[in-house]
Amino acid sequence: MARNWFGIFATLKKWRGHDSGGALVEFALTMPVLTLLLAGSVELARIAYTSIEITNASRAAAQYGAQNSTTAADYDNSSAQNGGIQKAAAIEASGLNGVTTTVLISGMCSSGASCTGTSNAAGPTCKNTDCQTNSGDHIETILNVTSSITFSPGIQIKALPTTFTLSHTTVQKCLNC
Template sequence: MTLVAPLLILLLIGIIEVARYATFAIMVGNAARAGVQYGAQNMVLALDSNGMATAAKNDAQNIAGLQNPSAGYFCKCSDGTASTCLPTDCSSSHRLVYVQVTVSGTFNSMFHFPSVQNTFPVSATATMRVAQ
């Protein structure tokens, strides 16, 4: 039993770190989705990149190591061709507008071991079509 206890403790530490990393990644993804949900409501909000970034930050208030979210919009034609978001684009189809938010953060592990990296970058991008 005395030989197994240190191995079980190391295994438990590994399980805790994986669970913390998974939780951190889920929170970063949720923040990105909150940002696109704000921007996808209508065309006016789709142009509000600061509002989308703020919505993502507000959702991620408990995330330490969060960098500033990036937000924006882009367009495609419904037939799959590229669009520059001009009203004259997509002559044979209609224009679809999408919003996209990227949230990044740095996960810091609770336990530090020699020659093992203790910070890990986490990034999530969410894309959603704007209601028109």
């Protein structure tokens, strides 16, 4: 027995109704997902920007301090942050508020041997006579500059902390110390 398939399709099409508004429903279903994706991308971009700024601030401060013995000693690890090394970091990260820069000075012998002098909060008090492994061995001043900032994301998620500390440490040998 032959059926009229076209009649069945016509009946099914009547039951299905019209397609008007389908795109609007799809848009309404995908919009929250797209909004969350966009917000997450913006937060990731903010974190990346802040991290790059902190890295650049640490490098600029280390480069300033590594010029000579005067600039290497131009730091203030107190809360005032008034040293030249801290100011170099603040200028480099001028788009950020609350950047903290700390400096640690260490010394090592040019041959790679460890310095045998005494060390204090300001760094080693090594003398060239403390490096006796090779003739011409002398003290090299090493700057460890750490810049950091507390980052607060714009979107708070209960499973994550409300603040993050972003930091970068740059190690630089003082050139003319």
